[in-house]
Amino acid sequence: MNLAQHTTAEIVNETYQTSGHPLLEDPKMRIRNTNVFYGAKQAIFDVNLDIGKNQVISMIGPSGCGKSTFLRCLNRMNDTIDICRIEGQLLLEEQDIYDKKIDVVELRARVGMVFQKPNPFPKSIYENVAYGARIHGLTDNKVQLDELVETSLIRCGLWKEVKDRLGEPATGLSGGQQQRLCIARAIAVNPEVILMDEPCSALDPIATATVEELIHELSENFTICIVTHSMQQAARVSQRTAYFHLGKLIEVNDTSQVFTNPEHQLTEEYITGRIG
Amino acid sequence: MNSSTKTDASRAVEALFDDRELLALKRAAALKRRNRSEKRFRWAGRLSITFGMACVLFLFTDIISKGIGAFTQTYVDVEITFDQDQLGLTPQSTELEIKAASFGSFFKKALREQYPEVTERKEKRQLYALFSSDMPLILRNMVIANPALMGTTQTVSMIADDDFDTYYKHSYGRDQDEGDQIGRLSDLQESVVDSLVKSGAVVTKFNTILFTNSTSSEPELAGIKGAVIGSILTLLVTLALSFPIAVATAIYLEEFAPTNKLTDFIEVNINNLAAVPSVIFGLLGLAIFINFFGMPRSVPLIGGFVLTLMTLPTIIISSRAAIKAVPPSIREAAYGMGASKMQTVLHHVLPLAMPGMLTGTIIGMAQALGETAPLLMIGMVAFIVDTPTGITDPATVLPVQIYLWSDSPERMFVEKTSAAIMVLLAFLIFMNGFAVWLRKRLERRW
Ligand SMILES: Nc1ncnc2c1ncn2[C@@H]1O[C@H](COP(=O)(O)OP(=O)(O)O)[C@@H](O)[C@H]1O
Ligand SMILES: [Mg+2]
Numbered sequence: 001m002n003l004a005q006h007t008t009a010e011i012v013n014e015t016y017q018t019s020g021h022p023l024l025e026d027p028k029m030r031i032r033n034t035n036v037f038y039g040a041k042q043a044i045f046d047v048n049l050d051i052g053k054n055q056v057i058s059m060i061g062p063s064g065c066g067k068s069t070f071l072r073c074l075n076r077m078n079d080t081i082d083i084c085r086i087e088g089q090l091l092l093e094e095q096d097i098y099d100k101k102i103d104v105v106e107l108r109a110r111v112g113m114v115f116q117k118p119n120p121f122p123k124s125i126y127e128n129v130a131y132g133a134r135i136h137g138l139t140d141n142k143v144q145l146d147e148l149v150e151t152s153l154i155r156c157g158l159w160k161e162v163k164d165r166l167g168e169p170a171t172g173l174s175g176g177q178q179q180r181l182c183i184a185r186a187i188a189v190n191p192e193v194i195l196m197d198e199p200c201s202a203l204d205p206i207a208t209a210t211v212e213e214l215i216h217e218l219s220e221n222f223t224i225c226i227v228t229h230s231m232q233q234a235a236r237v238s239q240r241t242a243y244f245h246l247g248k249l250i251e252v253n254d255t256s257q258v259f260t261n262p263e264h265q266l267t268e269e270y271i272t273g274r275i276g
Numbered sequence: 277m278n279s280s281t282k283t284d285a286s287r288a289v290e291a292l293f294d295d296r297e298l299l300a301l302k303r304a305a306a307l308k309r310r311n312r313s314e315k316r317f318r319w320a321g322r323l324s325i326t327f328g329m330a331c332v333l334f335l336f337t338d339i340i341s342k343g344i345g346a347f348t349q350t351y352v353d354v355e356i357t358f359d360q361d362q363l364g365l366t367p368q369s370t371e372l373e374i375k376a377a378s379f380g381s382f383f384k385k386a387l388r389e390q391y392p393e394v395t396e397r398k399e400k401r402q403l404y405a406l407f408s409s410d411m412p413l414i415l416r417n418m419v420i421a422n423p424a425l426m427g428t429t430q431t432v433s434m435i436a437d438d439d440f441d442t443y444y445k446h447s448y449g450r451d452q453d454e455g456d457q458i459g460r461l462s463d464l465q466e467s468v469v470d471s472l473v474k475s476g477a478v479v480t481k482f483n484t485i486l487f488t489n490s491t492s493s494e495p496e497l498a499g500i501k502g503a504v505i506g507s508i509l510t511l512l513v514t515l516a517l518s519f520p521i522a523v524a525t526a527i528y529l530e531e532f533a534p535t536n537k538l539t540d541f542i543e544v545n546i547n548n549l550a551a552v553p554s555v556i557f558g559l560l561g562l563a564i565f566i567n568f569f570g571m572p573r574s575v576p577l578i579g580g581f582v583l584t585l586m587t588l589p590t591i592i593i594s595s596r597a598a599i600k601a602v603p604p605s606i607r608e609a610a611y612g613m614g615a616s617k618m619q620t621v622l623h624h625v626l627p628l629a630m631p632g633m634l635t636g637t638i639i640g641m642a643q644a645l646g647e648t649a650p651l652l653m654i655g656m657v658a659f660i661v662d663t664p665t666g667i668t669d670p671a672t673v674l675p676v677q678i679y680l681w682s683d684s685p686e687r688m689f690v691e692k693t694s695a696a697i698m699v700l701l702a703f704l705i706f707m708n709g710f711a712v713w714l715r716k717r718l719e720r721r722w
Contacts (some may be wrong), residue, residue: 080611082535108614115612119605121624131623134611185613 006096019263020253022242024050028193028223029074034088036069036078036247037229040166043069046068047088047249049242051193056215058234058255061244062275067227070244071195075111076104076226092193109136112186113240116198118178120170128170128181129153132189152188156180156214176207183214194218195224200233212237231271235259243267245275294584300717339701343694349483350436350444352407352472356386357429358419365419367426374420379412391468402465408435408496435485438495439686440469443479448473486695489661491677495688497684500679500696502663506576506656506671507703513580513667514644518587525588525635526595531621550589557585558653562619566654573655576668582650587640594636598629631718638711642704648675674700 027050028158034046043066045066049073051057059067076097078084090097097107109132120128130150132138139145149166153159158180163174170181179199186194196215200208215224215237228234234241234255243251243266251264262268269275291298360366362385363377387403388394394403412435418432421423436444443461461469472478490502525546533539550657561582571578602625610620651657656672657680664671672680674696681693 042648075612077611080608105614105616108612113612115605115608117605119603119609121606121609122628131615135613135615135619135623182609189614 016248018123018249019046019251019267020257022049022249022252024052026053027051028053028055028093028267030089030091030094031073032091033036033090034070034073034086034090036066036073036087036185037085038069038081038211038220040160043205044073045247050248052223052240053091053223054221055240056219056224056226056238057240057242058238059225059227059242059244060229060231060234060270061250062270063229065244066247067244068197069247071197071225071227072197075113075192077113079104097199105136108189109189111195112191114179114182114186114194114196116192117202118175118182120173120178122169122171124182125170126166128185128186132185132229136189138189149190152184155187155218156184157210158184173209176210177201179207179211180204180214182183183218185215187218188213191222193223196224198227198229201229231259243270245270287682302528319431339694339697340628342692342712343368343696343698346486346688346691346695347483348445348480349477349485350441350480351433352436352440353431353477353479354386354390354434355429356415356432358426362429363426365423365426367424367425369423370377371420374416374423377416380417383415393463394464396515401462402462402536403468405435406440406465406468408437408495409494411435433479433481435496438686440465441496442687443469444473444478448478452651460472472504473699486692489678490661491659491672492661493659495684495686495692498692500674500677500692500699502660503674503696506579506660506664507673507675508665509576509667509671510524510583510651510656510673511577511645513577514583514587515637515641517580517584520642522588522591522637523583523595523633524597525527526592527626529592530596531625546592547590550593553649554586554647555649555653557582559649560585561650562653572668574658574660574672575656575668576664576671577667578654579651579656579671579673580667583644583647584652586647587644590643591633591636595629595633598632598636600627601632602628610651631715634718635711635715638707644709645707646675646700648673648679651676652679674703 025244029051031047031049031051034047035042036043047070050254059071061067061116073086073090074097086098092107092110095102098110121131123131126149129152130145133145133148139148150159150163153162159175165241170178173181177265179202183194183199197214200211203211212233214225218224219237219239226234228240238255240252241255242249243262243264244256245266251258251262251267253263257263258267262271266275293304358365359382363379363382365374365377369377383646384400384404384541387407388400391403394400400425414435415432419432443466469478485497486499489497489499491500492498529539529543561578565578565581566573606624606628607620610624615623651673657676658670658672658682660670660672662669677699678696681689681696684690686694
């Protein structure tokens with residue numbers, strides 16, 4: 001194991017250049033020459049990647065390789081970590097999201113996020129879904145807000161289960177329901193991009209299947225970036241797959257190709273289970 | 277252990293792997309030791325709880341047994357004829373005329389008529405002294421309220437003097453302690469009391485005076501109303517200042533302040549402040565508010581300022597702990613939705629931290645309620661007979677009243693001291709109970 005790590009580190013250093021097709025025409029987001037540091041420690045090395053419109057891209061790689069760090073750059077969630085520093089250019093529809101003129105509030109309304117552990121607010125189910133619309137001033141009256149809440153819950157397949165208990169605490173729902181509620185909360189403000197950081201890792205297989213189906217449906221209207229440690233999940237839900245290793249983006253390709261015919265030696269070692 | 281050689285050690289380890297029975301023996305011995313030590317620990321715990329409970333029980337029985345007497349007061353039913361000639365009043369007299377009439381000598385004459393055998397000057401004085409010195413005033417107020425009383429004969433419930441009360445309670449009442457000094461009545465006074473008791477004129481009633489009067493130099497007329505209102509006014513000032521300041525400080529330090537040397541320094545000093553003896557805050561209040569700003573002494577406003585200084589650290593520390601306890605995932609969720617820092621704090625952090633903050637505040641208030649030393653420094657220790665009506669009226673507070681009464685030699689003041697302590701404890705228990713209820717209620721919502 002130690003030996004393997006040593007050699008892979010060497011491979012990365014000698015040959016670092018992302019394999020496959022990281023760049024696209026007319027993407028939703030462009031990430032260029034991006035480095036991320038936690039204090040003096042560098043967590044992301046010179047990543048170049050395009051994220052396609054209304055596509056699902058999954059990010060895989062051994063734990064600690066920087067998937068979450070990278071994902072959190074895309075809606076500037078790393079701003080909340082004092083020691084975190086980001087270099088490079090990150091564009092959303094050709095607009096630099098780290099530009100001084102950009103308001104993170106506005107950015108996060110356009111790039112929503114779903115977290116690893118379901119984290120509904122300790123308020124009612126209704127309030128959870130309505131929250132984004134409230135703070136961004138999206139609806140003009142209660143009727144519109146009710147409609148928005150209903151639509152969002154329907155799109156997440158949660159409406160039937162909760163329509164009679166909208167006033168009850170969201171924390172009383174099951175884990176899978178909570179995670180779908182978090183997705184409903186995120187899509188209620190109609191973002192352009194949804195970031196998901198291992199959204200199913202705290203769920204049982206049945207809830208996972210439901211959420212995966214939901215992701216698949218949502219990809220018609222949203223651009224989705226999903227971090228996952230499950231290669232089967234990546235294969236099931238995404239069109240493109242990016243493989244990260246020790247903070248470096250090793251390979252980006254169509255999902256089917258990554259899992260059947262990986263270009264890079266490290267990718268192959270990872271998907272065949274030799275790096276974990 | 278150290279002396280055993282390497283070969284010894286390896287032999288012992290070998291035995292462990294070879295001999296399962298030896299292993300079982302060793303495990304059994306270890307288990308026995310563990311059970312014994314757990315049992316010892318349980319007993320130590322039980323012992324300390326018993327000791328603590330015994331102390332509390334002792335304190336409560338002592339205070340209650342001393343103070344229970346103060347909740348009843350001795351009255352004497354006396355027939356009084358409101359003599360028109362002597363008072364120079366008729367049922368048609370105006371209030372001004374009634375006020376001018378000499379009820380003092382009227383009262384004395386009425387008493388003399390009841391006891392014609394008392395003739396000597398000294399004895400007469402002893403007779404008058406059996407009743408509260410407020411009685412003429414009370415009779416006058418009766419007539420003012422109802423002038424038609426003039427010319428009639430009424431049974432008036434007269435407040436017994438404290439020495440009378442003490443003698444009666446101890447000679448006839450619940451706790452007859454023979455031989456113990458039972459007040460300071462003369463032989464004549466005792467015989468008068470005894471005959472009154474025989475005639476059935478002496479009754480004890482619930483002592484409303486304790487709650488409707490402020491302090492007085494006459495023990496039977498002294499009550500805690502002024503001190504209770506002083507305490508409430510002082511606490512209101514304290515609450516109105518310390519809660520918003522402390523919560524704002526806690527939120528700023530936890531959510532907004534950058535972590536640097538300055539905020540570290542502030543944090544250390546807030547923690548230090550919590551350990552400063554309260555009397556120092558009194559001296560500070562004296563120097564700043566009274567001597568420098570020239571604010572009045574003895575008023576609840578300044579008392580509130582001083583107690584605010586004292587309770588701030590307590591509330592800040594508990595509020596910060598409450599904010600820290602809010603799970604970071606909630607903040608992340610809010611940020612992820614595009615909430616600003618202020619919105620995250622107001623919508624999510626504050627509601628979740630509020631039960632903890634309120635608990636800390638009530639505990640701080642309970643501390644402030646029991647505080648004496650800093651208030652002595654700013655002059656809230658004066659003898660104030662008037663009930664305060666605002667935060668700038670001279671006032672005293674319950675614990676200071678207790679301190680003042682505990683200094684008085686009269687037996688009745690000893691009783692009233694304990695009674696005032698009981699009232700203070702009741703307030704404290706109520707406040708703590710309220711804190712528990714509030715926390716339960718706010719937490720149960722989710
Ligand atoms: N808040 C943080 N402070 C310091 N280092 C961090 C922080 N978060 C992550 N890291 C470091 O950055 C690297 C990448 O972490 P992460 O992005 O969480 O990996 P992944 O999600 O792929 O498991 C790890 O080495 C981790 O130790
Ligand atoms: Mg991660």
